Amino acid sequence: MCLGIPGRIVEIDRDGGLPMGIVDFGGVKREVCLAYLADEVAVGDYAIVHVGFAISKVDEEEAKRTFEVLKEMSELDELEWMKEVAEKSLGPEQADAS
Numbered sequence: 001m002c003l004g005i006p007g008r009i010v011e012i013d014r015d016g017g018l019p020m021g022i023v024d025f026g027g028v029k030r031e032v033c034l035a036y037l038a039d040e041v042a043v044g045d046y047a048i049v050h051v052g053f054a055i056s057k058v059d060e061e062e063a064k065r066t067f068e069v070l071k072e073m074s075e076l077d078e079l080e081w082m083k084e085v086a087e088k089s090l091g092p093e094q095a096d097a098s
Helices: 060-073 077-090
Strands: 005-015 018-025 028-033 046-050 053-058
Touching: 005 028, 005 060, 018 046, 028 046, 028 053, 046 060, 053 060, 060 077
Parallel strands: none
Antiparallel strands: 005 018, 005 046, 018 028, 046 053
């Protein structure tokens, strides 16, 4: 299964000319290649990330909808980590509402 996860870009820099960024996935921060979206994203934007590459920009509402779907999918035991990320990204007030 291929899965793209939304995250919020918190930092952008260049690594040897390659646009890179730090993306926050509900408290888990990872370095991500931003080459596909270099002219489209800024700090604070959300992007769908797949295997370390930001592949599309999304607005905050779309990111939240995606986290809701991920949270629903995480009802399977083997995807418990996904539930944690989704809940942290949604915030406590929204995570408890479902």
